[in-house]
Amino acid sequence: xxxxxxxxxxxxxxxxxxxxxLRKGIEAxxxxxxxxTADPDRILENYDYGRAHHRAIHFxxxxxxxxxxxxxxxxxxxxxxxxxxLRTLVDDGLVEARVGRRDxxxxxxxxxxxxxxxxxxxxxxxxxxxxxxYRAAGPAAVAGFRQVLxxxxxxDIRRQYQAIKDGAA
Amino acid sequence: xxxxxxxxxxxxxxxxxxxxxLRKGIEAxxxxxxxxTADPDRILENYDYGRAHHRAIHFxxxxxxxxxxxxxxxxxxxxxxxxxxLRTLVDDGLVEARVGRRDxxxxxxxxxxxxxxxxxxxxxxxxxxxxxxYRAAGPAAVAGFRQVLxxxxxxDIRRQYQAIKDGAA
DNA sequence: TTGGAAAGTCAACATCGCTGACATAAAATC
DNA sequence: GATTTTATGTCAGCGATGTTGACTTTCCAA
Numbered sequence: 529x530x531x532x533x534x535x536x537x538x539x540x541x542x543x544x545x546x547x548x549x550l551r552k553g554i555e556a557x558x559x560x561x562x563x564x565t566a567d568p569d570r571i572l573e574n575y576d577y578g579r580a581h582h583r584a585i586h587f588x589x590x591x592x593x594x595x596x597x598x599x600x601x602x603x604x605x606x607x608x609x610x611x612x613x614l615r616t617l618v619d620d621g622l623v624e625a626r627v628g629r630r631d632x633x634x635x636x637x638x639x640x641x642x643x644x645x646x647x648x649x650x651x652x653x654x655x656x657x658x659x660x661x662y663r664a665a666g667p668a669a670v671a672g673f674r675q676v677l678x679x680x681x682x683x684d685i686r687r688q689y690q691a692i693k694d695g696a697a
Numbered sequence: 698x699x700x701x702x703x704x705x706x707x708x709x710x711x712x713x714x715x716x717x718x719l720r721k722g723i724e725a726x727x728x729x730x731x732x733x734t735a736d737p738d739r740i741l742e743n744y745d746y747g748r749a750h751h752r753a754i755h756f757x758x759x760x761x762x763x764x765x766x767x768x769x770x771x772x773x774x775x776x777x778x779x780x781x782x783l784r785t786l787v788d789d790g791l792v793e794a795r796v797g798r799r800d801x802x803x804x805x806x807x808x809x810x811x812x813x814x815x816x817x818x819x820x821x822x823x824x825x826x827x828x829x830x831y832r833a834a835g836p837a838a839v840a841g842f843r844q845v846l847x848x849x850x851x852x853d854i855r856r857q858y859q860a861i862k863d864g865a866a
Numbered sequence: 867t868t869g870g871a872a873a874g875t876c877a878a879c880a881t882c883g884c885t886g887a888c889a890t891a892a893a894a895t896c
Numbered sequence: 897g898a899t900t901t902t903a904t905g906t907c908a909g910c911g912a913t914g915t916t917g918a919c920t921t922t923c924c925a926a
Contacts, residue, residue: 545828545831545832547820547824550824550827550828550831551759551820551824552843553827553831553839553842553843554733554755554820554823554824554827555755555759555858556842556843556846556847556850556858557729557730557733557846558752559846559850559854559855559858560726560845560846560847560849560850561726561730562773562854563849563850563851563854564723564726564849566851578880578881578882579881579882580881580882580883583727586723590720590724595903595904596903596904596905597902597903597904604731605882605883605884606883606884606885607903607904607905608883608884608885608886608905608906608907609882609883609884611904611905611906612881612882613882615905615906628903631892631893631902631903632891632892632893633890633891633892633893633902633903633904634903634904635903635904651720651723654723655716655719655720655723657849658719658722658723658849659714659719660848661845661846661848661849662714662719662722662845662848663714664844664848665841665844665845665847665848666844668837668841669840669841669842669844669845670722670841670845671838671841672834672837672838672839672840672841672842672844672845673722673725673838673841673842673844673845673846674721674722674725675833675834675835675838675841675842676729676830676831676834676838676839676841676842677725677726677728677729677830677842678725678729678834679829679830679831679833679834680729680732680733680826680827680830681725681728681729681732682732682735685728685731685732686728689724689725689728747911747912747913748912748913749912749913749914764872764873765872765873765874766871766872766873774913774914774915775914775915775916776872776873776874777874777875777876777914777915777916777917778913778914778915780873780874780875781912781913782913784874784875797872799924800871800872800923800924801922801923801924802871802872802873802921802922802923802924803872803873804872804873
């Protein structure tokens with residue numbers, strides 16, 4: 529719909545940037561994001577963890593050995609906030625915090641086997657929904673989806689995001 | 698990562714559903730959503746309101762006269778949670794809750810002039826970012842963006858979302 | 867007239883942000 | 897070697913927003 533449909537309700541033939549169209553995009557973000565977090569949220573309940581734990585686990589998995597400071601930057605929260613979460617994960621044996629080799633002040637974060645297991649469970653659920661959405665929408669839509677999301681990010685974060693783009697593997 | 702991508706960075710020509718590709722989509726959602734909420738959040742600080750207030754204002758604006766129960770359903774929160782937010786908005790004179798005409802138990806919610814003003818300020822900021830992202834990505838990308846987001850929603854919500862699709866205007 | 871739906875309210879609690887203050891260890895610099 | 901800076905951890909308290917549970921009032925509808 530949209531850009532090229534001349535008829536329709538709002539006559540947004542070429543101009544697809546009407547307030548109405550933009551409002552629809554805004555709502556789509558809200559509803560989709562809620563669905564996107566719903567599956568992991570359900571799983572996390574069983575473990576008495578929250579979304580904050582999920583995010584920490586995700587990024588430690590993505591970049592094993594990253595420091596607390598680096599994780600802080602990625603998540604955009606305070607160290608006190610992250611510490612609370614990280615402590616429970618370490619105490620519960622999901623995350624290992626090794627003293628840095630070069631710099632002994634730093635802690636390099638890794639998932640334990642137990643942590644990797646939960647990561648799998650969470651990301652499996654999230655990937656399943658994402659995969660279904662991708663399949664339903666098709667390859668061209670997926671490319672557009674990613675393009676718009678990237679354009680929406682703050683530049684600093686976008687650079688960080690693209691840096692790991694297909695690396696980290 | 699790897700096996701199937703022939704090109705350098707973005708070789709998601711045919712097989713775009715590798716775990717790596719899906720993970721990138723997941724992260725894109727996370728980072729983009731954070732940016733998406735950042736602008737309104739900054740504005741809300743000046744008024745001592747939070748995201749919950751923003752959401753209420755948005756949906757009352759979209760559908761003037763909707764009942765508390767309907768809003769509850771759209772937002773997916775408990776009535777106690779919504780009530781706290783709604784009360785401050787009514788007390789502060791941003792929202793008017795008129796007793797229902799047909800059914801006097803219901804309250805039909807409307808934005809006051811003051812409420813509409815804040816709604817404008819918030820949605821202007823959010824639309825500006827959305828518009829910039831749309832412009833950067835192009836019309837085709839926008840269509841794909843919306844398709845994937847819609848496919849990601851829970852079916853019930855998607856129906857609700859599409860029902861107001863280009864109506865309400 | 868009675869049952870139940872819609873709304874409002876009170877209390878208590880959990881998560882997860884935040885600020886501020888302070889401690890420790892180690893690197894970096896003077 | 898002494899001092900400063902950095903990375904991390906921790907305590908205490910606060911605020912926003914979600915939750916459950918219990919209870920009341922109003923009022924439509926059977």
